[in-house]
Structure formats: C-alpha cells, structure tokens
Amino acid sequence: MSKLTLFAALMIAGFLGLQFSFIGQVTEFPADQIKNDQTNNSTKNQTIMKQTEKFEFQQLPYAYDALEPFIDKLTLEIHYGRHHKAYYDNFMNAIKGTEMESMDINDIFKNISKYPVAVRNNSGGYFNHTFYWKNMKANGGGKPTGKLAESIDKSFTSFDEFKKQFSDAGKTRFGSGWAWLSLDDKANLFVSSTPNQDNPLMDTAEKKGIPLLTMDVWEHAYYLKYQNKRPDYIEAFWNVINWEEVALRYEAALKNLGKK
Ligand SMILES: [Fe+2]
Numbered sequence: 001m002s003k004l005t006l007f008a009a010l011m012i013a014g015f016l017g018l019q020f021s022f023i024g025q026v027t028e029f030p031a032d033q034i035k036n037d038q039t040n041n042s043t044k045n046q047t048i049m050k051q052t053e054k055f056e057f058q059q060l061p062y063a064y065d066a067l068e069p070f071i072d073k074l075t076l077e078i079h080y081g082r083h084h085k086a087y088y089d090n091f092m093n094a095i096k097g098t099e100m101e102s103m104d105i106n107d108i109f110k111n112i113s114k115y116p117v118a119v120r121n122n123s124g125g126y127f128n129h130t131f132y133w134k135n136m137k138a139n140g141g142g143k144p145t146g147k148l149a150e151s152i153d154k155s156f157t158s159f160d161e162f163k164k165q166f167s168d169a170g171k172t173r174f175g176s177g178w179a180w181l182s183l184d185d186k187a188n189l190f191v192s193s194t195p196n197q198d199n200p201l202m203d204t205a206e207k208k209g210i211p212l213l214t215m216d217v218w219e220h221a222y223y224l225k226y227q228n229k230r231p232d233y234i235e236a237f238w239n240v241i242n243w244e245e246v247a248l249r250y251e252a253a254l255k256n257l258g259k260k
Helices: 003-016 036-048 073-095 105-110 117-134 146-156 159-171 230-237 243-256
Strands: 026-028 050-052 177-183 189-195 210-216
Touching (some): 073 117, 146 159, 146 243, 159 177, 159 210, 159 230
Antiparallel strands (some): 177 210
C-alpha cells in the first residue's frame, strides 16, 4: 500500500468519524453530543443521526442558520436532513449484504468503477457532503494563512487566481457536481471538478488526489436562495470557508506523504 493510499484511508476514516466499535449497532447520539449552538435543532437531529454499522451519518457541525446570510437555514435543513440523509440511507441499502459493508470507503472509491452505479452515486453523496459541511463554518471566509497560503501562491501564482480557478470549476461544471482543491501524490495542489457525486478519490476521476476543500454545485445546494444564479452562490461560498479545517487537512496530508 503506498503512502498516499494509506494516508487517504486514514484521513477518510478520520473525516467520516468511522467508529468501528459500533459495527453492528444502531446508536442514538446522546443529547450532550449535540453542540450547544444547535439547541434549536437538537430534537430533530437526534432523530436523524444514527450510526448504522461502520458508516456514520454525522451531525451537522453547526446550527442550520449558522451560515446565514450566505447559505440560508431552509436550504441547509433540506440539504442535510433530506438530501444527505437519503444518500446515506441509499448507500447503506446498496452495500447491505455485500463485502462493502466491512470495507474501508477508500477501497470502495479506488474500485468504484467495478461496483453498481447505486454504490458510486450514494457512497459519493454520503462522503462528499460530510466533507463539505466540515469545510464551512459561521464567520468563515477570508484567506488561508501559513503553509497552505504559501502553497496556494506557489501553485496558482496568487490567492485570487486560485479563487478564480476554483470558482470557474464550479461555474463550468455542466449539470450537477462538485469543485475541489486537492493534493496529488507529488504533493502538488490542483483544482478540479467532478460530475454527479464523484470525487477525486474515485478511480473514475480524471485527476486523482486527496481532497482538501470542496464546494457542492448541485442546484439543491443553492436554488431556494439563489434560484438559477449559481455564480452568486459560488461568490457567497467564499464567506463561509473554514480555512483552519482546510489547513489542518493540508498539513496532515503533507506529513503523511513525507513532505514535511
Ligand atoms: Fe448536495
């Protein structure tokens, strides 16, 4: 197993909060695990969030209205509680009774072309949304600092040029999909987009790497507030990015690639 593969597996397990001790159990989250700022949503979340086997439907890391005015409360409620939850449920159903139930999701992604399309769509929908929620926060935005900022400047010539390329990746993705900032196996940053619920970890990706930042450009991510104006949603997205989380992902990736 290469360092990149091993790291990707560990990183994904960390992001998804895989709890192997819960295999075979269905566990309600205790009330004290609900973040204080989610008081208004705690009852609803407790009914939504269950752990089934090794794959967890994690709680949203902030309140539904935390990203206002850039991403509205109703969009977040529906996006997380219905769309993301449906991907999770359908993923669980798609792998039920198969070898995939006990597999690492990275190994599923690495061989995604060999599995049914329902697995491809729903494993991606499950993973990508978990990843997306965590790279946003209330009072986010601004610019990255430190090593990540230096690397972005080096790779894209400037933050503004990176912002343009990432935004364009989202704007030009025909139909539905995702924009990504990722790290390749040579530790170079790159921007890409994927269709549907694909991601850079899948063997179907045009350019493969370890994802660091993603932006959902499905209409369900913005239509209620922005209607057909995807570019307005993309501009707003820059105000909610959690750069501290992205920097942690970057640092961890470099360390595990032996580049730090
Ligand atoms: Fe979505």
